[in-house]
Amino acid sequence: MEPRVVSVKQAYELPIGTRITVRGWVRSRRDSKGVSFIELNDGSRFKSLQVVVPAGALTEEALHHITTGACISVTGTLVESPAPKQPVELQLESLHLYGTADSETYPMQKKGHSFEYLREIAHMRVRGNTFGAVFRLRNALAHAVHQFFQERDFLYIQTPIITGSDCEGAGAMFRVTTLDLENLPRTPQGTIDWSQDFFGKPTYLTVSGQLEAEIFALAFGKVYTFGPTFRAENSNTPRHLAEFWMIEPEMAFYELEDNAQLAQEFLQSTIRYVLDHCQEDLEFFHQRIDNTVLETLEHVATSPFERITYTEAIQILQKAERDWEFPPVWGNDLQTEHERYLTEEAFKKPVIVTDYPREIKAFYMRLNEDGHTVRAMDVLVPRVGEIIGGSQREERYDVLLERIRESGLNEQDYWWYLDLRRYGSAPHSGFGLGFERMMMYITGMKNIRDVIPFPRTPGNADF
């Protein structure tokens, strides 16, 4: 009977004595006199499979090519391992070499590398322990996100990546054009004639699907987006990317309190999912990346978040005995040092801050009865800072129009957004969550460039 072709993950679940074929990449080879050991990893789980090459099973020449990085297929029998580090190992019968990896030039060594170096070899770093764990976890978390919303009857919508509105107000945008930049068409007035561009008008990569999600929320009730967004900000920090993935739920008939409750349940539920499904990878992060992640995740998954208003936050910060670089003053936005203090020291857990001054928040956030705060909320978590930003949206036509005008925006650009308030308006709320920031929070990874497959940052779009 032909041996079953299985993954390393499956191999560990099969009974002793099963004949199998496993294919993957060599992590390392250790030779002793008469016996060799191959660590074979195929990405299916963190742990590799130890392949035992008995004396004489392979020629000296064949063994010579089984180096770190080589791709092989191995057929053999699962046997109990005499050593304690693994329950089973594969006793080799035959081996096929798919692709060699010249050890003189192969950039991944058996020993550890710095993340900075690994970023320069993003096509190879995925074959290592850390990035294996990162991307298996990223996959599980993406699944958990969809599961969370689908179980609650949210409609998944795909908002456009190319947008004609330059008014989403969430930051600088990348222009999308097919015009010949060496020879731009001009109007009689000498300005660029965008009517000759592909879409007949200026277009950009989206910075948020929120406004489009509101359209769908006011027809389907509860919706969410999960897709790439783009910011052309010259941000050089471990927390920012020019291209990142954002999750944006939008719910009709939700007020700010419902919104905050959903945000908390979302984080708790998805974290519970990865705790239940990614134990092996999380243990690696706990041991090698940040030895607080497991306790933190358990704690977050079970205990309620702190909720305070912006005004209360300012009072707490002003009472704190500490030298602020920027002393907290009502009316100014919370600085990074303030946010960190609140979540890392004052409460030591996720904090939801609500009701910010209208002047420092976006025009679409619902104005409170006091007239000077809006129904905004930020969810702050230790280490990462702001992980969620959201609000109850302004559903009153007159108030929204006034806010657009006082923000210096062109109301004609928002004609369809205003229409949502002219026809069948309803209270509604939503938030945006940075998927990579959540990845950082869960894994303990310190740089956002190491939790996305191919990071885009100012000056860097390799791979």
Next chain:
RNA sequence: UCCCGGGUAGCUCAGUCGGCAGAGCGAGUGGCUGUUAACCACCAGGUCGCAGGUUCGAAUCCUGCCCCGGGAGCCA
């Protein structure tokens, strides 16, 4: 974009006062009858980020640029 710190062997780094370019790891070679980031021995390996300048002489001092990291701002 601003403020710091850095760029030396494949990787991680040391390099004193301006005076012959170093270590560990990795790779290679050899050894070892069961290894676990195996171990032991030997050996090779350099555009000192780039371009100028000062000097008898520059990895080292000066100027400009590029790249990387940390902090800040912008935000998710």
